[in-house]
Amino acid sequence: MLSKKTKYGIKALTYIARKDENFPVQASEISESENISQKFLESIMLQLRKSGFLGSKKGKGGGYYLIKKPSEIKMTAVIRVLEGPIAMVPCVSLNYYEKCDDCPDEDACSVHKLMIQVRDASLNVLGENTLADIAFR
Amino acid sequence: MLSKKTKYGIKALTYIARKDENFPVQASEISESENISQKFLESIMLQLRKSGFLGSKKGKGGGYYLIKKPSEIKMTAVIRVLEGPIAMVPCVSLNYYEKCDDCPDEDACSVHKLMIQVRDASLNVLGENTLADIAFR
DNA sequence: CTATAATCCTATCGGTTTACTAGGTTTTAA
DNA sequence: TTAAAACCTAGTAAACCGATAGGATTATAG
Structure with a gap:
């Protein structure tokens, strides 16, 4: 069975890919739109960043963005x-x-x-x- | 990940299939030969019997046998x-x-x-x- | 009839993992 | 200065897993 972590992670990556905008996407936005617990999602995003899939920007207007195509x-x-x-x-x-x-x-x-x-x-x-x-x- | 239960179950079925003898195979024999905890294996054999893969014979000289080819x-x-x-x-x-x-x-x-x-x-x-x-x- | 060997059954237990929550700290933009 | 965001650490309830315990039942052999 696929863990929720993996499922949520793939959904989050998909969400960001589909947005395809120049500014970063916030975890809160993804969590609302995809019905994922925010804090849980945060930890997943962090892991995706640390493993090189996502970049992040802190502070107001911050968020996550894809590093590769x-x-x-x-x-x-x-x-x-x-x-x-x-x-x-x-x-x-x-x-x-x-x-x-x-x-x-x-x-x-x-x-x-x-x-x-x-x-x-x-x-x-x-x-x-x-x-x-x-x-x- | 495959559970040990499934892994052991498949190994047990394989063991019985490879024996291909007319008399039933005991769980204790399989557990020794395949390095599987006997009591744990017993519960797996039971499940395989209840779901129609194995038949069993109780008492001395008893054991399990394949029902189908x-x-x-x-x-x-x-x-x-x-x-x-x-x-x-x-x-x-x-x-x-x-x-x-x-x-x-x-x-x-x-x-x-x-x-x-x-x-x-x-x-x-x-x-x-x-x-x-x-x-x- | 009795001893033994096997399956059958129920219950429990310790450990691990999972999914999530709490409670902050740090950084950045407005 | 304030608010919004990522970042970080810890904990926790529930479920699941692998195994164990302790017998009850059934069949065979002598």
Whole structure:
């Protein structure tokens, strides 16, 4: 299951992308428009800023803005930052690999075999979709 | 993330499928061989029995056995029973649909759009793989 | 008939995560 | 100087997860 954090984060990025204005967008505006708890959203925006998706401006008239073009923001990247691994099992994760405690032999493991296929399928979808794709198409 | 329950459940089914003997397989044997907590596994086997994947025989010499042929057991079915929805978000789930509290218009929601694609990709993989595929191939 | 081995059932528990809230501090524009 | 915004730290209630405890029930073997 996708956490609300990730869901809200993607919605917020979409909101900003769709606005496409020169001045920054406030978290309060997004939170109202998208029905997201403001304080919770703030923490998400902060994380998106710290991981290089958003820039921010403090003080009156401040807010958040996209640093890259929507077409350059891959969904794999967003989800990895907000949600963590895309794989459903650590032993098939490319970026967060971990060996299973049980399971002496990964190649013999039926779960491993299956989850590699699921991972590749998801990776394919998420890698081909950019923020532009989901915001405008 | 896949829960241990689902992971253990699939491994147990695989173990039984690979044995392919006429007498039932005990949970204790599986738990030892696959390094799974016995009591935890028991509860999983029970669930698999109640949902029609396994039959059981009580008492001495008892155990669990497959009711259908491995090639007739789709991974979608197993995962739906043990893990729940395959979709990453309730609003795109085929079997466990739920509307989002936020989000007045699903068609306009970028997350919705993206997660439909992820769901379809996963569904495709899990629907094409049977127990036979992951146990023997 | 009895001992044993297995499933079946219910309840509980500690730990972790999630979603959110509280209460500020800091920075900036008007 | 005031207000509006991001920034920061901490906490918290609820849910979930993985596992454990302790038996009840059922079947087989001797």
